[in-house]
Each structure stands twice: as C-alpha cells, then as structure tokens.
Amino acid sequence: HVSLGNILFSRNDLDGAIDCYRQGLRVNPGDAETLYNLGVACKAKGDLEGAIAAYRQVTSLKPDHAGAFFNLGAALRTKGDLDSAIVAYREAVRLQPGNAGFLFSFGAALKAKGDLEGAIFAYRGAIALRPDHAGTHASLGVALYARGDPEGAIASYRQALQFQPEDAATHYNLGVALKDKGDADGAIAEYRQAVRIKPDLAGGHYNLGVLLR
Numbered sequence: 001h002v003s004l005g006n007i008l009f010s011r012n013d014l015d016g017a018i019d020c021y022r023q024g025l026r027v028n029p030g031d032a033e034t035l036y037n038l039g040v041a042c043k044a045k046g047d048l049e050g051a052i053a054a055y056r057q058v059t060s061l062k063p064d065h066a067g068a069f070f071n072l073g074a075a076l077r078t079k080g081d082l083d084s085a086i087v088a089y090r091e092a093v094r095l096q097p098g099n100a101g102f103l104f105s106f107g108a109a110l111k112a113k114g115d116l117e118g119a120i121f122a123y124r125g126a127i128a129l130r131p132d133h134a135g136t137h138a139s140l141g142v143a144l145y146a147r148g149d150p151e152g153a154i155a156s157y158r159q160a161l162q163f164q165p166e167d168a169a170t171h172y173n174l175g176v177a178l179k180d181k182g183d184a185d186g187a188i189a190e191y192r193q194a195v196r197i198k199p200d201l202a203g204g205h206y207n208l209g210v211l212l213r
Helices: 002-010 014-027 032-045 048-061 066-079 082-095 100-113 116-129 134-146 150-163 168-180 184-197 202-212
Strands: none
Touching: 002 014, 002 032, 014 032, 032 048, 032 066, 048 066, 066 082, 066 100, 082 100, 100 116, 100 134, 116 134, 134 150, 134 168, 150 168, 168 184, 168 202, 184 202
C-alpha cells in the first residue's frame, strides 16, 4: 500500500496516495513514515486538518522527527494558528539547529507574531549557515527596519541585492530606508530600479513621484 501510495503521489494522484497510505495504516497504525507521507499528501491536497493530525501523530511516535515538527509548523501557520506553529518550529530548530530553512521559517513566524528580536535572532542564525540566501537577508532587513534600525536594514537589503539583484521588493524597501535616512538620491535610484523590474509597482511610482517633485 505504502509503495503504491508513493508512486501515486509522484504522479500527483493525491486522492489515490492518501487512500493507499490510510490502507497501510490500518495494517500498521504506528508506522511513523507512512503517517508522515499521509501528512505531506494531505497538505498538498489542501486538507490542513488531516495534515496536522498526521504530523502530530508522527511527533508523538518519533519525538526526534525534525521534519514532522517543521511540516506541522508550516501547516499550523497556513491554518492561522501562529502560536502553535511557533512551538512546532522551535522544536524543529532544536532538533536540527544547523538547518537554515528551519531557522528562516521560524524567524518568519516570529516576525508575523510581532516578536522582532526573536525573528532577527533566527534570521541571523540562518544567514550564518547560508550567507548567500537573498530572501533571508531581505527578511532580516524588514525586521530591522520595523525595529527602528534603518541603517541595519539598509545593510541587509544591500546584501540581499548582491545575491538577487532583480528583486523589486528589496529595491523598494531599500528606497524607503534610504529616504528615512535623508538620502533622497539613493532612494530615487532604488525606486527607479524597483519600477523598472516591476512596472506595476504602484508604491514605487508614487514614492518616486513624491521625491521628484
């Protein structure tokens, strides 16, 4: 059942895969990997409750399964249960502290919760592990700016643009931070880059127009 489920999942037959996994679990209800695969398939199908239930069973059976805690956190966050997502992400990070992706998602959840210091700490940990990840530098910049540190944000945005120079949102955010620091010319240059990359970026056009008056 399980092997067939994996084949069906690889062919994007989610209903067939879920049915196979559930049949396998009737025979062996304590099989953590089958439960994990069921969680993955349920999440892919949009069945968050099914995915959460499956991942929770995995973490009960195998409390050292970092991937199950991480996927549980992702499903809980998608559901809107941010507090429970943070708990799950924290456990995933504890189990695999060297996983930059876990730290990034943990930081994003903390940022969404309003815990800027926690988010900044997590993002910096992720950057230490994977310094070439533009998205983490950009997210760190957003968190630093929200904390009231435009200089730190500017440095982070510039790091992000070294690795992903065609990111309109980061050019825009850098423009905002530069404007706050009184660097109008720098802000204009960044807004121009942002609207070049994304011509329908209304905020970029508006802020550029304000500075060019």
